Amino acid sequence: MEFLQGKLNAQVAGNRERNAYYDGEHRLAFAQEKFYEAFGGVFQSRWAENFCALIVDSVAERLRIEGFRMTDDPNADRDAWDIWQRSYMDDDSDSAHVDALITSKSYVLVWGDSDSKPVIQPKSANEMFVLTDPADRRKRLAAYQEYRDDWGTLHSRLWLPGGGFYKAIREEGDKTWREPEAGPNAFKVVPVVPLLNRPRLSGKPISELDRVIPVQDAINKVMIDALVASEYAAFPQRWVTGMELEEDENGQPIAPFRVALDRMFHSEDPQTAFGQFQAADLSNYVRLAEALTQALASISRIPLHYFLVNSGQPPSGESIKSAEAGLVAKSRQRQRSFGESWEEVMRLCFAVLGDRRQDACRAEVIWADPEYKSESEHIDALTKLKSLGVPDRQLQEDAGYSPGQIARFDKLMAEQMERARVQAMVFGQAPAADRLNGSAGGRDEESGEEMPEAA
Template sequence: MIVPPGSHTAFIGKPSKPQEWLMYLYGKVPGPLHPSQEYSRYYEGDQQKFAFSQARYKSAFRDVFDQWRDNFCGTIVDSTNERLHVDSFRIPGEDDGTDARQFWQRNGMDAYSTAVHLEALITGRSYVVVWADAKGEPTITPVPGDRIAVSYKAGSLWELEAAARFEMDAWGRQQVTLWTEEYVYEVAYGETDWENGTKQKNPLGLVPVVPFENRSRLGREPVSELVNCIPIQDAINKTVMDALTASEFAAFPQRYVTGLEIVEDANGNPVEPYDVGADKLLQAEDPSAKFGSFEAANLANYVSLVDLLVQHLATVSRVPSHYFLVNSSNTPSGEAIISAEAGLVAKVKERMLHFGEAWERVIRLCFAVKNDKRRNAFDTETRWKDPEYRTEAQHIDALLKLKQLDVPLEFLWFEAGFSAAQISDFREMRKEDAKAQAEIQQLGPQPQVQVPGQPQEQKPNPNKPPQGNSGNAARKINEAK
């Protein structure tokens, strides 16, 4: 049984009316107590729990550490998201991705695509809505996971049966949109009764919502990148908080004196006998008085424990230790960094597989808005920028070796890191270069064409020295004799 918000009547069974679909999907929208909200707080560093070893320290130091943060969750998510950059799309054998790139650039997705990835990595899920604007051009709208709910077809992992979006404006008015394959149902801003919506035919014949799910599992909900990192992050916070508390109480040498009479005030409270300071001298007339000091607390133990926990965090998240500056006494070499980042690169490539499939569905929906046959181009490929960081010399040297294997030049350009737009410009530049080269050749001497049947004109050889008359002169001298 579904209990909807407001005064709507609950129903049992599969939804059949727009109002029933809205009630069902509204119940699937993550609320303020959903775990995804906690993941967002950890990413932003707002999860401080004041995990002191004793309650009295919490009351004593709450104001001191109110703004204190030691958060690694943001680094874990950002280290993955900063390597997830969509470069272009292509349909093998028939399309170089020009139209898809126009859809992409027109909607500013170079920037907003990273926001879609970031939201999915943090909360486990984000969405993209594709629809037509007033001019009939496709619009791509990223939406966070707490504003949309979807329902999959029975037995399918990607085909949607319905989706609903619940938006709130600055004045607290809700606007609701429901999509099915047959119709689109909209409830205007400010209208609280879902029965008072407008229904029209869906021109696409598809639910124009694409989920981006992180770490999808069969039969289970997608999860955040931080799900296994939060307990270790809490342990780090607890350890650092203990270290800060110890630094307040025991990080300085404590002095003591024995055999000295305790002086009390009028109320019976002991009076501090000395004003201790760096320029003060302690003395006592009683020969039995003895002075001494306790050793200051060693905070290195806390540092070692935090380093150990951070190493565990690096292992769980597959983020290299040098991202956390652990064991950073020696700067790692380039080869060591590449080797250490192998796990992170492998994780990023796995995310590319799932997110790439989602972006391909987005592009096909854009073609569906344009009523283009490529709406069914299921061999569309998402092309990502290289997630591996390498030195420029190593990268180019590897590409030159591939060129010796007759690998096409445009593929080498893409592997070198050039964008699809730059590669398109390269094609035009090569055409201009070839045209200019042809014009230069026209300015030089042209080869003579031999006409069949005509004797070839004998031209003097400029490299052969001219013959002199020394032979004739010698003959004449011999005849005179």
């Protein structure tokens, strides 16, 4: 347990800077002393020019899960969606994605409640660590969780392969853990699934902020220098020569003039000369900040117009599609990576129920389309696809409707047809479908003979 606790502590330490930058708490060690003199009480250690949150949120908002297919059935799996909704995963899955993007990983625990129903619990990398087999990164050797409650008690939990589960506590002020207690665990594997951001075959997964933070620091440096220049050098400094200054009782010189818009400088001494220095040009700072922001956009693959650089008329139509192509591709890659983990999470949920879908190797996640499209263009494209024979249900998915909405369509359509049939009976007119099939009786238009009603 001590070994895994040390691994968790090292993981937490590595994530501290990433979490701080996402929250907008940036290090300002490079700031000049005059910055703290003028703005220390305003900004302190926080900085508002926070692009780190924008970079993470731009990807996270395109990672929306709408359902699961656990078998070859083309429809979404309702049982899987019931489990998902019961665990509040519409909201918690977004938190899991955000944490994985920030810290490079988050975790999902699958457990059974008192009624033996599966429960999904996302966990932060600040409280959970999973040890994997060096020879097989998908094989989990142990999972360790540690958290502190509101009374200061430290709780730890340990999962091992083959059904091992142990928990222990340490009261505030104690130096040792109490004797661990074994708990029930029906799983034969460690029931904690990592969500890894940009996993690699060798090396650790990559946070979205690892390559961004140095550029963010450079932008902060430039903007801080611009603030200092605006305070001390952005207005013209005046000078005067040839004037004898009066001193106070302490020998300190007294300013000869009170500067204001409605005041003039004058001196009776003909040797006095007045002048002013040129004000600092802050546009140089702006151009440098824009160049660094463009580098930030290139590194993160976030469209430049998201940063409001050279903001004027925003892009539209095909230009915005082209600008967002990198972000869309990046989001799809995250969907594939996270999707593998979510599929395993759902298989573990069905393992809790003893359902055969625990072995559904063809399971897949139904993601919302990460590409934003105009409604008219989107529907027009779907209409053309229908002419190629694409089934209606697939078109409804492509249109952005969730599996739950699509399931309601069948019920609503049946109710609509029933209302039409009742109205036809009341007003003495067969429904349009019956008239087209010739099943409602009436008179033959060619012979004029009465046609019998269909049996």
